[in-house]
Amino acid sequence: MEKARVGYARQMARKVLSDTKISGLPVDLKIILAKKGYEYIEVDTFLDSVDALILKSDGIYYAAVNAKHHPHRQRFSLAHEFGHILLNHNPSYYNPGITLDNPPTSTKHISAEAMFETEANSFAGELLVPLETLKKEFKKTTDIGELSRTFYVSTAVMSIAISNHMTQLYK
Numbered sequence: 001m002e003k004a005r006v007g008y009a010r011q012m013a014r015k016v017l018s019d020t021k022i023s024g025l026p027v028d029l030k031i032i033l034a035k036k037g038y039e040y041i042e043v044d045t046f047l048d049s050v051d052a053l054i055l056k057s058d059g060i061y062y063a064a065v066n067a068k069h070h071p072h073r074q075r076f077s078l079a080h081e082f083g084h085i086l087l088n089h090n091p092s093y094y095n096p097g098i099t100l101d102n103p104p105t106s107t108k109h110i111s112a113e114a115m116f117e118t119e120a121n122s123f124a125g126e127l128l129v130p131l132e133t134l135k136k137e138f139k140k141t142t143d144i145g146e147l148s149r150t151f152y153v154s155t156a157v158m159s160i161a162i163s164n165h166m167t168q169l170y171k
């Protein structure tokens with residue numbers, strides 16, 4: 001079985017940050033997406049099971065999040081979907097059958113291969129909590145609550161980032 005390209009996914013996230021010249025905190029995902037040509041929208045008609053979606057409608061690429069979800073969840077979900085696109089996981093995300101007026105009734109990608117999910121999560125984690133920035137912030141505080149506020153991510157996402165990079169952070 002193939003292994004998830006975790007390093008490659010993180011590298012891709014770092015490339016996006018440098019390409020879009022994003023370095024401040026929290027990472028401004030909306031600006032990144034705007035610079036990459038996506039129109040950011042919050043949709044209040046998505047079912048609760050739909051987290052975020054990147055789709056093309058009338059020639060415009062939309063990066064849509066569920067308006068009812070917490071901003072932490074919106075940010076991570078959208079970064080995750082963006083990862084799927086950049087890592088060339090599944091062109092069906094551009095499925096012409098799916099539009100803003102006709103959103104999916106469930107998140108199809110849940111059934112995507114676990115490997116792709118791992119890669120998209122690694123991408124999203126590095127995009128929102130870049131290792132180099134985390135190293136600097138970690139010197140100021142190791143408090144997960146405080147760090148999650150600085151990076152504007154959930155404490156769950158922050159905990160994962162810290163445990164993923166344990167050896168680099170504590171050396």
Ligand SMILES: [Zn+2]
Pocket residue numbers: 080084109110112116117120
């Ligand atoms: Zn996914």
